[in-house]
Amino acid sequence: MRALSLEIIGASKSFGSFQALAEVSLTVRAGTVHALLGENGAGKSTLVKGIVGYGPLDDGELLVNNRQQQIRTPRDSHALGIGMVYQHFTVAPGLSVAENLVLSRGDLNWRIDWPLERKRLNEFMQRMPFRLDIERPVSSLAAGEKQKLEILKQLYLDRHLIILDEPTSVLTPQEAEEVLGLMRDMAHKGDISVLMITHKFGEVSRFADDVSVLRKGRLVGSTQVSATSQEELATWMMGAAESAADPVSQKPVDPSAAPRLDVRELSVANDKGTLAVSKLSLAVRPGEIVGIAGISGNGQRELTEALLGQRQSASGEIRINGARYQASRREMQREKVFSLPEEPLRNACIAGMSVADNLALRNFDQPPLCRQGWLINRRAIQTQATALIQQFNVRPADPLRPIGTLSGGNVQRAVLARELTDDVRTLIVSNPVFGLDFASVAIIHQRLRDARAQGAAVLLLSEDLDELLEMSDRILVIHEGEINFEVAADQADRATLGHYMAGGGHEDQRAAGAA
Amino acid sequence: MPGLPTVLSIISSFALFVLFLAFQGKPAFEALALVFEGAFGSSFAWENTLQRAAPLMLTALCVALPARAGLIIIGGEGALVLGGLAAATLPLWLTGLPPLATLIAMGMVAMLVGGFWIGLNGWLRQKRGLNETIGSLLLSYIAIALFNHLVEGPLRDPSSLNKPSTVGLDYSLMIGMISEDSFRVHWGLVAGIVACVLAYVLVRHSVKGFALDVVGGNVRTARMLGLPVNRLVILTCVLGGAAAGLAGMYEVSAVQGSANASLIVGYGISGILVSFAARHNPLAIIVCATLVGGIEASGSLLQRRLDLPDATTLILQGLLFTNLLAWEALVGRITQWRIRLEEHANKSKGAEVQHG
Known part of the structure; x- marks a missing residue:
C-alpha cells in the first residue's frame, strides 16, 4: 500500500494570547478518507497548515507511517509525500495542463525537454483514474476540471497523503460528487489517504470513512462515520449542552x-x-x-x-x-435601524480613520456633530468619542488612533458604542x-x-x-x-x-x- | 507626517536629476541653479510660474476630489480641452449679452461639459463596473480626438491658416491680468486658489466630505451606514471634472483667445503629478502646483543658457513622480515596521510574534 498514515498527537498553536489549537490528537488511517468538521474559526485550517508546514505547530508530534517526523516548512511535508489542495485554485490559467504539471515540479533543469515530458505525462495520465487532455489551456477548464488538475498535480508529484481544504466550495454539486467519489475510490484502492476539511454533513456521510470534529480549537470527537449520525455531528460542531445557561427571566413578547x-x-x-x-x-x-x-x-x-x-x-x-x-x-x-455585522473592521469601520471618526459614522450628519446643516464639528466628534470610549471601555483610550490598530475586542466594543447608545x-x-x-x-x-x-x-x-x-x-x-x-x-x-x-x-x- | 514622502521625493529626484545631467557632461549644479532662477528668481519668473500653476491647481482637483472617494482619475486633460472648446464656441451662439454675463456663462458651460465628461467616468464605474483609471484615460483620448475633429473641421475659423482654431474671442471677452503693471498673471490664478480653498472646506470640514472619506475608506461600511455611494462617487467626479473644465475656459479666455491645439499641452497630465505630490490635499495642491509650474517655467532658460532640450524639465517631472510613488510605498512600509516594533516592545509577556 502506497497510501500514508498520519497520526497527530497533542497539536497546539496560539496566535498571541489566542489559543487557536489546543491538544488536538487524531489519526488518519492509510487508505481512508478522513473528514475534519468544524465551524469557521474552529482551528481546522490552523491544523492542516501545521501538517503541511505553512504555519508550524507550537507543540505536538506528527507520525507519518508510524515514524515521528519534524515538519517545519512545506519542503519537509512535500519530501514526505504530503500535499495540499487549497480552497482556491493555485493553477496558472495562462498555461496548458502539461505546463502546469511540469512547472509544479521544483527540480527542472534550465532546459525543459518538452517532447520527453509530454511522453511521460501521457503515460502518467494513462495510469490515472481520471484524465485531462494535457494540451488544453487551463483557462478553458471548468471549475471541476481545475479541481481535478489540482488533484492530478498532487498525484504527479507523488504525494500519498492529500489534504483538501473545503474542496467543493467552488464546485457545482455534480462536480463535487464526481471529484470526491474519485478521491474515495483511489483511497480505497490504497493509493492515497485523504484528509478533507469540510462543513457539509452530506459529504461526510457519503465520502468519508472517519470523521473528527473540532470546536474552538479543541477536538470534540473522532469516530468512524458509520458509528455516528448527522445529528450527533451537528451537536459536536455547535457545542455540547453543558454550558447552556438558564434563560434569564425576560418579559414575554407580546404575540399580538x-x-x-x-x-x-x-x-x-x-x-x-x-x-x-x-x-x-x-x-x-x-x-x-x-x-x-x-x-x-x-x-x-x-x-x-x-x-x-x-x-x-x-x-x-x-x-x-x-x-x-x-x-x-x-x-x-x-x-x-442599527447593526452589528460580523468582521467589524471589514463591514462596519474604516480601518484608516480614527476611533473618534469611526464613532461618529452614524450621526456625523446630525447636530451637534454637524453645524448649520453642512459643517462638521470636529470638536463635538472628539467630545462624543471621549465619552463613548470611557463608557464602553475601549482600549487604548485614544480617540485619534486609527481604529485598525486596535485589537478585535476593542474594535467590536467601539462599534457597539456607536450602534447601541442611541434609542434602538x-x-x-x-x-x-x-x-x-x-x-x-x-x-x-x-x-x-x-x-x-x-x-x-x-x-x-x-x-x-x-x-x-x-x-x-x-x-x-x-x-x-x-x-x-x-x-x-x-x-x-x-x-x-x-x-x-x-x-x-x-x-x-x-x-x-x-x- | 503626511508631507514626508513629498519632501523626500523632491530631494531624491533633484539628486537623480543632477546625476542625469552630470552623466551627459552638462554643468549639473549650474542647471539646478537655473531651474530655481527660472522658476522663482525674479518677478518675471514668478509671473511665468504662477501663470502655469493656475490651470494645474484646477486639473489637480480633478484628481484629488475623486481620490477622496477612492477613485484614481487620470483623464483631466479631456475635461480641460472639451471645457475650453465649449467656452470658446459659446459666444458664437450666445450673442447680445454684456461681456461679464457672457464670461460667466462661458465658465458655467465649461464646468458643465468638464463635469459631464468625468461624471461619465464615475457613472461607468458605479453602474457598469468599468475601471475608472483606464476609463478616464480612454475617455480623455476620445475627448482630444473629438476636440481635434471639431477644431479642424466644423468649428474651424476659415481665417486660421497655419494653426486651426475656433473663431477668436472678441477682445471684450478676454480676461486680463490681475494687474497689468506689477503682477502680470491672469485671473485664472485667483480662480484656482479659490477652487482649492473651497475644495479644502468641502473635504475637510463638510458633512459631504466626511461621507466621501467613508466611501473612499470602505465601501461596505458606507453601504451599511446607508450612504448613497453611487451618488457621492459621481458627485466627486462631476466636481473634479468641472474644475478641469474651468481650467480650459481660462486657457481660452485668458491665454489663447480661441480653442486650438495649444490647449493640449499636458496640463491635465501634470495635474496628476500635482495632486499626488499634494497627497490629494487641496491646500497643498496650491503649493505643489506652484512648484511644478516653476519647473515647467524654467525650461526655456535651460534651453537658452545651457542648450539643453526643452524636454529636460519633463525628465525632472517624471523623476519627481516616480520618486513620489516610490517614497510613498517606502514610507508606508517604514510606518508599519515601526508600529510592529512598538508592539513588540509592548509585549512584555514574551509571546512570540508570528511573521508571515
Missing part, C-alpha cells in the same frame, strides 16, 4: 404586536449569481430576539448583507414598521462575539438584552448554538437559503435543531439517491 422587521419572500444572489437566499420570510416583533441558526454557507452572509444594504436583493421586500425599507440613511435614522428600534446582528474574549462576549450579550428590554426588535444570526439558545426568544433554522424550521427557544433542543441544520429530511433522501 405588529412585526417591526418583516422580511417577505426575499431572494438574494451570491457573488457567483446563483440564489443564496430564496423566498425567505421572517418577522421580528418589538422586544423580541429572533435567532437564526444554520451551518455557515447556507445564505446567512447574503441575507445579512441584503438587510444591511450591502447587497441588492433579487426579489421580495424588507419592511420596517410596516413601510418598505431600502436601507437608505434617512430610513435608518427615522426607524432607528431594530437591530441586525451577525456573529457578534466571533473570536472575542470572555469579557467582551459578556458585555455584548448584556447590551443585546438591554436593547431587547427597551423594545428593540433584534435579529441575531449566529453559528454558535449556545449563543442562540441563551439569547433568543425564537429560533429559526436556515438551510440552503430557506427557513426550514421554527421553534420557541424554551422548547428548542439541540438534536432537533441539528437535524434541521443538516437539512432535515431531504438531505437523507438525496444521499440514498446518490449511493
